Amino acid sequence: MYGWNGKILRVDLSSGKVNREELDKYLAKEFIGGRGLGVKTLYEELEPKIDPLSPENKLIFATGPVTGTKAPTSGRYCVVSKSPLTGTIFDSHSGGFWGPELKFAGYDAIIIEGRANKPVYIWIADKQVEIREASDFWGLDTHTTTEKLAKETDPKAKVACIGPAGERLVLISAIINDKHRAAARGGLGAVMGYKQLKAIVVRGTGKVEIASEKELDEIYDESIVAIRKNPITDKSLPSLGTAVLVNIVNEHGMYPTRNFQEGLFEDAEGVSGEKITETILSGRRACYACPIACGRITKTSKKEGEGPEYETLWAFSAQCGVNDLEAVTNANYLCNELGLDTISTGNTIGCAMEMHEKGFLEEKIEFGDAEKLVELVEKTALKEGVGKELSEGSKRLAERHGCPELSIQVKGLELPAYDPRGAQGHALAYATSNRGGCHLRAYLIGPELLGTPALVDRTKPEGKADLVMNFQNLFSAIDSMILCVFSSFALNPYHYAKFMTAVTGVEYTGRDLMTIGERIWNVERLFNIREGFGRSDDSLPPRFLSTPLPEGGSRESTVFLEKMLEEYYDLRGWDNRGIPLNSKLERLGLSR
Amino acid sequence: MIDHTQLDPSAEYQKIERLCDEALRYGFYAVCVNPCHVSRCAKLLKDSGVKIACVVGFPLGSTTPEVKAFETRDAVENGAHEIDMVINIGALRSGDYELVKRDIEGVVEAAKGRVVKVIIESGFLTDEEIVKACELSKEAGAQFVKTSTGFGPMGALPSHVKLIRKTVGKDMGIKAAGGIKDFRSALRLIKAGANRLGTTASVPIIDGMEWMKFSNSWFIEEIPCKICPSRFASLFKQPTKTFLYYKEKCRVCPNKEFNRFYEK
Numbered sequence: 001m002y003g004w005n006g007k008i009l010r011v012d013l014s015s016g017k018v019n020r021e022e023l024d025k026y027l028a029k030e031f032i033g034g035r036g037l038g039v040k041t042l043y044e045e046l047e048p049k050i051d052p053l054s055p056e057n058k059l060i061f062a063t064g065p066v067t068g069t070k071a072p073t074s075g076r077y078c079v080v081s082k083s084p085l086t087g088t089i090f091d092s093h094s095g096g097f098w099g100p101e102l103k104f105a106g107y108d109a110i111i112i113e114g115r116a117n118k119p120v121y122i123w124i125a126d127k128q129v130e131i132r133e134a135s136d137f138w139g140l141d142t143h144t145t146t147e148k149l150a151k152e153t154d155p156k157a158k159v160a161c162i163g164p165a166g167e168r169l170v171l172i173s174a175i176i177n178d179k180h181r182a183a184a185r186g187g188l189g190a191v192m193g194y195k196q197l198k199a200i201v202v203r204g205t206g207k208v209e210i211a212s213e214k215e216l217d218e219i220y221d222e223s224i225v226a227i228r229k230n231p232i233t234d235k236s237l238p239s240l241g242t243a244v245l246v247n248i249v250n251e252h253g254m255y256p257t258r259n260f261q262e263g264l265f266e267d268a269e270g271v272s273g274e275k276i277t278e279t280i281l282s283g284r285r286a287c288y289a290c291p292i293a294c295g296r297i298t299k300t301s302k303k304e305g306e307g308p309e310y311e312t313l314w315a316f317s318a319q320c321g322v323n324d325l326e327a328v329t330n331a332n333y334l335c336n337e338l339g340l341d342t343i344s345t346g347n348t349i350g351c352a353m354e355m356h357e358k359g360f361l362e363e364k365i366e367f368g369d370a371e372k373l374v375e376l377v378e379k380t381a382l383k384e385g386v387g388k389e390l391s392e393g394s395k396r397l398a399e400r401h402g403c404p405e406l407s408i409q410v411k412g413l414e415l416p417a418y419d420p421r422g423a424q425g426h427a428l429a430y431a432t433s434n435r436g437g438c439h440l441r442a443y444l445i446g447p448e449l450l451g452t453p454a455l456v457d458r459t460k461p462e463g464k465a466d467l468v469m470n471f472q473n474l475f476s477a478i479d480s481m482i483l484c485v486f487s488s489f490a491l492n493p494y495h496y497a498k499f500m501t502a503v504t505g506v507e508y509t510g511r512d513l514m515t516i517g518e519r520i521w522n523v524e525r526l527f528n529i530r531e532g533f534g535r536s537d538d539s540l541p542p543r544f545l546s547t548p549l550p551e552g553g554s555r556e557s558t559v560f561l562e563k564m565l566e567e568y569y570d571l572r573g574w575d576n577r578g579i580p581l582n583s584k585l586e587r588l589g590l591s592r
Numbered sequence: 593m594i595d596h597t598q599l600d601p602s603a604e605y606q607k608i609e610r611l612c613d614e615a616l617r618y619g620f621y622a623v624c625v626n627p628c629h630v631s632r633c634a635k636l637l638k639d640s641g642v643k644i645a646c647v648v649g650f651p652l653g654s655t656t657p658e659v660k661a662f663e664t665r666d667a668v669e670n671g672a673h674e675i676d677m678v679i680n681i682g683a684l685r686s687g688d689y690e691l692v693k694r695d696i697e698g699v700v701e702a703a704k705g706r707v708v709k710v711i712i713e714s715g716f717l718t719d720e721e722i723v724k725a726c727e728l729s730k731e732a733g734a735q736f737v738k739t740s741t742g743f744g745p746m747g748a749l750p751s752h753v754k755l756i757r758k759t760v761g762k763d764m765g766i767k768a769a770g771g772i773k774d775f776r777s778a779l780r781l782i783k784a785g786a787n788r789l790g791t792t793a794s795v796p797i798i799d800g801m802e803w804m805k806f807s808n809s810w811f812i813e814e815i816p817c818k819i820c821p822s823r824f825a826s827l828f829k830q831p832t833k834t835f836l837y838y839k840e841k842c843r844v845c846p847n848k849e850f851n852r853f854y855e856k
Contacts, residue, residue: 225614229795453800454774454810457818463809470807492802514806 002211003065003504004028005108009129011122013195014055014114018129023108029506030589033064035091036480036520037109038080042089043523048530052084053169053194055115061102061160061200062109064482068100068208068288070220071499072227073484075100075288078183082531084194085171085187085344085393086412086436089527092185093440094160095287095484096178101158104204112195121161121199123153126206134198138167141337142176145199154203161199162189163339165381169193170391172344172380172414176336180295180306181287184341186413186435187393211505219498223491227291230490232450237294237486238284242310243273245417250318252449252458253552254422256415257318258367259347259354260408260543263419264552267323271313280329292486300326300333308332308342311439314417315346320353321367328370331377338381344393347414349376351394351407352386360403405542411436411533420544422554423448425456425464428564431538432468434524440485442471452489461560465568473517480520519588522580526590535578538565593782594797595645595676595767595790596620598629599742605632612636618798622674624790626650627667634671645709646672648699651743653678653713657691657698664702674707675699676738676767676790681716684725685831692725696732709736709767709788712756715746715821716830718837719755726759736788740770745829747771749821750784757785775800776810780819816847823851 001023010019031040038060050056060080067074077099083090102110105126112122119134137145146159158178165173166189173189174182192198210216227233236244249255250268257265269275280300286293297306308316308329316328335342355361363386365372379387389397394414398407408415413436420427425444433441447467448458456467474493478485481500493510500508528537540561548556569576573584585591596618598611608629615623615637622643623633633644646667649660664675677699683691700708710729714722729737737756739748746752747770756766768781769790775797778789791797804810817823822842827835842851 222617225617226795226799228610229614229793451774453796453803454776456776456809456812457815460812460815463807463812466807466809470803474806490796490799492799493806494802495799510802510805 001025001028001504002209003069004033005103005106007107009107009110009124010113011110011129011131012113013116013120013131013197016131018131028065030516031520032477032480032500032516033108034062034067034078034480034482035080035476036516038062038078038091039089039520039524039527041111042080042082043527046082049532050082052082052087052191055113057082057191059112059188059191059195059197060109061112063099063103064480065504066481066483066499068103069210069503070216070289071483071503072220072223073287073290073292073487074482075290076482076484077102078479078482079175079188081188081191083186083188083435084169084190087531088411088435088533089524090186090188090435091479092175092183092188093479093482094175094177094181094183095290096158096181097288098158098160098177098181098202099482100288101202101204103208104206105202106204106206110200112197115194116196119196119198121149121197121201123201125154125157125203137198139164142339143179143337146179149199149201153201157201157203159199159201162192163337163381165339165391166190166193167198168381168383168391170340170381170383171396172341172348172391172393174335174339174341176339180336182336182341185343185438187341189339208503210503212502215498215502219495219502222498223495224291226490226495227487230452232452232489233292233486237292240273240277241294241296243276243296243308243313245310246272246313247274248449249418251553252422253549253554254419255314255318256408256417256419258321259319259350259406260415260419260541261354262551263422263549263554265318268318270323271317271325271328273310275325279325287484290484294486298329300329302330303333305329305333305336307336311416312342312346315343315350316373319346319350319417320373322370322373323368324370327374331374334374334377334381338378340377340381343416344414345377345380345390347408348380348390348394348397349373351398352376352390354406355398355401355403358403358406360398360401360406408541409437410540411537413437418445419549419554420540420559421549421557423458424461424560424564425458425467427540427544427559427561428464428468428568429471431540431561431565432472432568434521434528440475442468442475443485443488444468444471446489450489453492459557461564465564465571468568469571470514472521473514476517476520477513480516515588519590522585522588522590525574525578525580529579535576538578593788594620594794595622595624595769595788596794597624597742597769597790597792599624599626599647599650601626608632609636612642614795615642616640618795620794621788624676627663627670630667630670630672643673644671645674645676648675648677650676650678651741653681653711657695660695661698661702664699668702668704668706672706674709675703676709676711678711678713678741679725679729681713684721684728685716689724689728693728693732696729696734700733707736708734709738709765710734711738711741711769713741713744714739714749714752715744715824716834718834722752722755723759726756730760730764736765736767738767738769738790742770742790744770745826746821746824748781748786749824750780750819751821753781753784753786772797775804776814780814815850817851820845
């Protein structure tokens with residue numbers, strides 16, 4: 001096989017057994033790898049309704065055929081599991097260098113099963129795979145863990161690990177690799193923590209076999225031209241990082257402020273990409289094979305680290321009404337060190353602030369309190385005091401206090417930094433996301449705000465179901481190859497298909513990738529339906545449907561969800577309950 | 593039909609080289625550059641079939657006919673195949689049509705049969721002035737009317753292109769230029785009557801067209817106000833008279849109900 005290594009590691013932490021399995025060729029062709037491989041495997045192997053925090057749940061670390069090649073942005077991997085936060089199928093992605101390293105070690109994926117009876121880590125050095133005791137590392141933050149494990153194994157080894165949050169089964173905990181990169185969403189750090197798996201340390205010295213180096217060079221050159229000619233990938237992201245979006249989204253009046261009560265943050269400029277560049281920026285960093293280099297190295301008076309990225313910046317500033325960039329950055333550093341999802345953490349704290357403001361929460365947590373914000377991040381990770389409640393995410397928090405409407409989430413996953421009232425397509429993407437409130441299943445902000453690949457009217461619901469479906473399908477394929485979705489600002493299905501063909505030697509067209517993406521999307525849907533999710537879960541928090549934004553560029557807007565949802569189900573080939581029709585499944589080769 | 597354009601005064605030589613490389617790779621009709629880059633492009637594109645368009649009197653159009661003619665001769669000597677000249681906008685708005693026509697004729701003559709595109713900078717003009725500018729361009733022997741420089745108050749807009757097409761008829765070319773950033777805006781201008789596009793976003797436009805295969809939603813009509821010149825009217829960028837002209841058009845427009853925008 002080219003592109004794929006053809007090998008999967010299956011590690012049973014209960015028995016300590018490690019098996020090397022052949023990669024199923026059907027799985028590789030029809031689901032590509034990464035996310036596709038992970039969700040199909042879990043759909044086949046997990047019993048319905050299992051507790052995500054039980055030995056029965058599995059945790060898959062997967063790469064794709066393009067991972068570790070010269071294809072731009074191919075430095076990613078994903079973690080797939082049943083989420084303890086949402087109860088849905090869940091894949092969480094991360095950049096850096098860990099994914100390629102696993103590929104160089106000779107594996108496409110690791111399937112982790114069972115539960116260790118004491119803290120362990122997995123050490124992979126090419127063919128050598130060991131489960132080692134990690135009691136000495138348990139309790140350490142992710143930075144210290146990374147440094148110590150590299151020292152104990154190989155200085156060149158790459159480490160993906162959990163911090164104290166994951167160890168304590170915090171439902172919004174992350175898996176951190178290369179110190180600063182996070183597979184953050186969905187609380188998969190808690191799954192790792194439950195399994196008592198502190199880290200996976202990898203050292204690989206092999207290389208990815210390419211079917212046609214010549215074809216790869218050609219499409220590489222072509223894609224580099226496209227990336228250089230795109231103002232977002234050539235200018236905005238390299239210059240200001242993802243935080244370039246702060247002022248743009250705020251100007252459109254859809255920068256969620258004080259738990260999505262407003263869409264215009266009065267202090268946005270003070271916590272923007274421009275401000276970061278003027279003040280705390282000390283360098284830029286790229287993931288493996290990335291010509292965009294959106295990573296920011298920053299320095300506050302307390303320490304140095306990476307970030308904050310756009311979503312994080314929002315979560316700890318506008319969402320919490322905080323205008324102190326230093327505090328926001330320190331909260332971000334803490335999340336990386338303790339192993340927390342910054343979006344869910346900030347969103348949940350913002351929810352607690354509104355709950356306090358409205359009298360649902362006694363604890364004095366007020367909008368704008370920067371000091372308290374940093375304190376709460378730590379308490380959440382360590383499950384101390386009110387942090388214990390925050391550690392379960394906003395849905396459980398708000399429900400417990402009798403105000404579920406104040407939790408801004410979809411299917412239990414906290415929403416990120418775009419108010420859906422300002423962009424109808426993006427609203428539908430949130431509502432229909434298989435993993436809950438997420439901007440990366442279909443980034444409609446591209447066409448609705450940024451004009452990539454073309455600008456469409458963000459206020460109109462017409463035509464959005466079609467666009468959302470297409471983006472969901474393509475992104476499912478990109479997440480399976482795996483490339484960073486930022487590449488899609490400049491690249492299109494043709495480029496992705498060319499990369500697949502050059503790397504694997506299997507002929508793909510853009511339409512093939514769309515079909516594969518659709519197949520993956522439907523398997524995820526089937527998984528969720530089996531878990532009890534249905535049409536009522538394809539929704540949005542009530543304020544988006546009935547309460548218009550008070551001011552700014554999206555004022556007076558609400559979401560026309562039902563109209564778009566009907567059309568979306570129809571286009572998807574699902575019945576009005578959101579269940580895929582047999583005819584659709586047959587066409588995708590998924591008939592029951 | 594695309595003039596792959598780089599008119600940034602700060603563009604380094606490397607950018608011009610890249611422009612030519614992209615034009616060759618994508619098979620664009622021409623590159624459009626400032627006069628100082630024409631000979632460089634001529635070397636890079638020799639025998640390739642990709643034409644070189646050079647701007648003249650750019651971007652203000654406020655030099656004399658003699659200077660524009662000299663610039664044109666120089667550009668032709670350096671290898672330009674097409675000339676994109678800016679008209680004397682102030683003269684047109686003053687009603688000095690003789691000067692405007694002489695200005696264009698001078699360039700047409702100096703171009704020695706090469707294609708001349710007359711940039712009328714439509715964002716400075718009322719509809720009546722646009723019509724007059726088109727008529728003068730045609731009378732002076734130019735082959736194309738071009739909407740804008742990209743440095744003026746407005747870019748290319750479908751309603752202006754439609755008006756120009758209506759005025760010049762089907763035998764004269766129309767180059768839409770300025771602010772064409774994606775394939776939807778490109779297609780709208782072609783539908784309105786343009787047969788040449790000038791843009792720096794040529795690569796994203798061509799690459800973006802791939803997306804059209806998968807969704808019909810890209811073809812949904814834009815809200816009329818979003819692509820109306822009145823939406824781009826600005827007192828800071830336009831003469832007061834022109835600004836008020838567009839605002840008045842908006843006030844009496846039958847599509848007024850769509851005019852609901854808040855963002856900057």
